[in-house]
Every structure is written in structure tokens, then in C-alpha cells.
Amino acid sequence: MADAARERLLILGGGLIGLTMAHELARKGFTIEVISRQKTEAAGFGAAGMLAPHAEGLTGNHLELGLLSLQLIPEWVKKIEKDSGLSCGYRNCGIIVPFLNIKEAEIYPTSYLGLILNRKELEAEIPGISQQWKSGLLFNKDGQIDNRRKLMLALEKACVALGVKFREGVEVIKLIEQKQEIQGVEVKNTKGLQETIWGQRAILCSGAWSQKILTDLPLFPVKGEMLSIQGPKNSLKRIIYGPGTYLVPREDDLIIVGATSNKEARFNKGITQSGQLQLKNGINSLLPIANQWPPIDSWWGFRPGTPDEMPILGKSRLKGLWLATGHYRNGVLLAAITAKLISKCILKDPLTQKESELLMSFNWNRFNKYHASTRQ
Numbered sequence: 279m280a281d282a283a284r285e286r287l288l289i290l291g292g293g294l295i296g297l298t299m300a301h302e303l304a305r306k307g308f309t310i311e312v313i314s315r316q317k318t319e320a321a322g323f324g325a326a327g328m329l330a331p332h333a334e335g336l337t338g339n340h341l342e343l344g345l346l347s348l349q350l351i352p353e354w355v356k357k358i359e360k361d362s363g364l365s366c367g368y369r370n371c372g373i374i375v376p377f378l379n380i381k382e383a384e385i386y387p388t389s390y391l392g393l394i395l396n397r398k399e400l401e402a403e404i405p406g407i408s409q410q411w412k413s414g415l416l417f418n419k420d421g422q423i424d425n426r427r428k429l430m431l432a433l434e435k436a437c438v439a440l441g442v443k444f445r446e447g448v449e450v451i452k453l454i455e456q457k458q459e460i461q462g463v464e465v466k467n468t469k470g471l472q473e474t475i476w477g478q479r480a481i482l483c484s485g486a487w488s489q490k491i492l493t494d495l496p497l498f499p500v501k502g503e504m505l506s507i508q509g510p511k512n513s514l515k516r517i518i519y520g521p522g523t524y525l526v527p528r529e530d531d532l533i534i535v536g537a538t539s540n541k542e543a544r545f546n547k548g549i550t551q552s553g554q555l556q557l558k559n560g561i562n563s564l565l566p567i568a569n570q571w572p573p574i575d576s577w578w579g580f581r582p583g584t585p586d587e588m589p590i591l592g593k594s595r596l597k598g599l600w601l602a603t604g605h606y607r608n609g610v611l612l613a614a615i616t617a618k619l620i621s622k623c624i625l626k627d628p629l630t631q632k633e634s635e636l637l638m639s640f641n642w643n644r645f646n647k648y649h650a651s652t653r654q
């Protein structure tokens with residue numbers, strides 16, 4: 279830690295993962311500069327904030343990574359709240375996945391980690407749930423963070439309190455490399471002028487846009503539309519995670535409804551009639567009464583997608599450049615473990631056997647084969 283003090287590190291992208299890395303490493307004594315094109319475009323603001331390794335039915339190393347992160351989240355949140363003085367809106371509320379019959383529940387990839395509910399138990403958990411659902415799985419360790427209204431703000435404030443420097447409105451346009459080492463970045467500054475920022479250590483955290491900076495990465499945007507409604511007091515105590523639609527109740531009964539998933543939309547901004555209709559139909563299929571609750575807001579975001587839907591973590595092909603991107607639909611869940619693993623790598627802290635295995639399996643070079651085939 280002493281060696282890290284005052285060492286300079288560039289964070290390329292000031293979204294959820296960029297802020298998470300900036301916070302973690304500023305705490306360890308690094309001098310951090312975050313280069314952020316536009317903080318409000320971050321998927322970190324667009325997400326539903328579910329912490330759902332079980333409900334998402336993750337498997338293998340992805341599940342392990344998610345479970346490790348879930349364990350770290352209470353401590354991670356405490357650190358952010360301490361440094362910022364703000365709440366992150368973390369709630370260990372549990373998630374229910376409804377099914378048409380018990381057989382479906384039994385064969386769900388993570389069913390062995392949940393509690394199977396019959397129709398009566400399901401109704402007791404979610405009064406008013408649509409009649410079609412005859413069974414459910416309760417994952418009581420899954421939860422949520424109020425990313426849109428709280429976490430992103432708290433992270434930014436925590437970073438500022440630790441002396442992190444922000445270059446907001448500045449776009450990285452090119453990496454400067456020499457002999458396979460990063461030397462800095464070319465940026466377009468707030469006046470539209472090109473400028474060089476030197477630095478031999480950087481983390482690429484540019485979410486869905488990461489491929490524009492490092493073209494080797496097979497990253498692409500997966501647009502998601504959302505809406506919110508105001509539920510009556512105590513209308514829903516757990517998250518309902520249905521096929522294609524989920525309902526996430528915040529502390530004040532604001533219910534976040536998500537999400538569409540559209541690769542073809544690329545970076546097309548804005549909500550669409552069809553997307554919003556899909557969400558309303560989704561509400562009907564889960565909790566019909568909720569369609570009578572007042573609408574509050576609608577928005578969209580771009581998930582950083584990868585071919586295997588798993589993140590890209592660890593070393594890049596350039597010495598000094600680390601990758602923390604491609605978190606797709608689980609960036610909020612995986613932020614805590616990402617911070618831990620990447621900061622350990624940068625600090626050269628010893629990794630456990632499991633951590634080394636995970637870093638190996640999420641390294642970018644697992645896509646070499648994919649790249650070869652798409653370039654033919």
C-alpha cells in the first residue's frame with residue numbers, strides 16, 4: 279500500500295465500474311484521474327440494481343463470481359456510505375422467480391440454492407400475482423441497490439472526498455502505446471480540442487463503448503428500456519423476476535420495471551412505443567394490478583455485451599492497461615468483486631487460487647477464437 283501512495287492511475291470511463299475502481303484505488307492511496315465523456319449516459323444510471331446471481335440462473339464461474347460479489351456487497355456499500363455520507367439504497371430483500379409449474383422451478387439452473395414455493399406460498403409472498411404462476415423459487419440472499427437515485431451519486435461523492443480528479447465531458451479517442459506498453463491517451467477535451475494525457479497505468483471501464491477504445495475487444499451495446507411506477511405503501515416486499523420482465527420495489531415503493539433487450543438498436547437513444555408496451559404487457563403477466571399504479575418515469579441504457587455474456591477482467595495486451603468491462607446485465611452485482619480483483623492485480627497483492635482461476639477465465643484472450651472466426 280505504501281508503494282501505491284501518490285502513484286497516478288487513469289480511469290477510462292466514469293460510469294459504474296469506473297467510479298467503483300476510482301473509489302477502491304483512491305482508498306489505497308493512488309492518485310486517480312477519471313476521464314468521463316458523459317456521466318449521465320452510463321448504464322450505471324439505467325440499471326434496475328438487482329443483485330441477482332441466483333435469480334438470473336447464473337452457472338459455473340459466472341455464478342461463483344456473482345456469489346463472491348454478493349458476499350462483498352454489504353462491506354463495499356458500508357465503505358461508500360462512510361466516505362460519501364450518503365446511502366446507497368442497499369436492500370437484502372430477496373427475489374422470487376415465478377414458474378408455470380413446479381417441474382419448471384425444479385430444473386432452473388440455481389433451484390438447488392433456492393426455496394421452492396407452491397401456488398399458496400407464492401400468493402402469500404406476492405398478493406395479486408397473476409393466476410398463471412403455479413410455483414416459484416425464493417432466493418432470499420439476492421437483493422438490490424438503488425443505483426439510479428443513490429449508488430452512482432454516493433460513489434461520485436466518495437471519490438471526490440478522496441481527492442479523485444474528474445475530467446467530465448472529455449472523450450478518450452485513442453490509446454498511446456509504445457513497445458506493447460500504454461503511455462497515455464489522446465482525448466477530445468470539453469472545447470473539442472485534441473489533447474494528450476500521459477500515464478503508464480490505466481483501467482479501461484468504458485462499458486458498452488469500450489471497443490471504440492480497444493478494438494480487440496468483442497464488446498457491443500445491448501439496449502434496455504425501463505419504466506417506473508409508484509406502488510402504494512408496502513405494495514411489494516420482494517423483487518419479482520419473471521421471464522422478460524421484472525419488478526423491483528425500492529424502499530419508498532417506487533417500482534422499477536425492466537427490461538427490454540435489443541442488440542439491433544445499437545447506440546440508438548430514446549424510449550420506443552414497442553419497448554414500453556412490452557414492459558406494460560410484462561407487468562400484466564406478473565402483477566396485473568400494478569398497471570393501475572401511476573407511471574413515474576421511463577428511460578433506457580446500453581449494457582456492455584460480450585459474446586458469452588460474461589465480463590472481461592484483468593490484463594490486456596498492453597502492459598499497464600487493465601480491463602474491467604463487459605459486465606453486461608450484472609454490473610451492479612459484480613462491481614464489488616471487480617474492485618477487489620482488479621485492485622489486487624494492480625497492487626500485486628497475492629491472489630487466492632480461486633481468484634487466479636476466475637481472472638484467467640474472464641481474461642479477454644478467451645475470445646481469440648471468436649475473433650479469428652469473425653474476421654474470416
Ligand SMILES: Cc1cc2nc3c(=O)[nH]c(=O)nc-3n(C[C@H](O)[C@H](O)[C@H](O)COP(=O)(O)OP(=O)(O)OC[C@H]3O[C@@H](n4cnc5c(N)ncnc54)[C@H](O)[C@@H]3O)c2cc1C
Pocket residue numbers: 290291292293294295296313314315316317318319320321322323324325326327328329330448449450451483484485486487488490491501502503504536537578579580581582602603604605606607608609610611612
Ligand atoms: C436496462 C438495464 C438494466 C440493468 N439492470 C441491472 C441489474 O438489475 N443488475 C445489475 O447488476 N446490472 C444491471 N445492468 C447492467 C449494469 O448497468 C452494467 O453492467 C454496468 O453499468 C456497466 O458499468 P460500466 O461502468 O462498465 O458501464 P457504464 O455504467 O455504461 O459506464 C461507461 C461510461 O464510460 C464512458 N465512456 C464511454 N466511452 C468513453 C470514452 N471514449 N471516453 C471517456 N468516457 C467514455 C461513458 O460516458 C459512460 O459514462 C443493467 C443495465 C441496463 C442497461
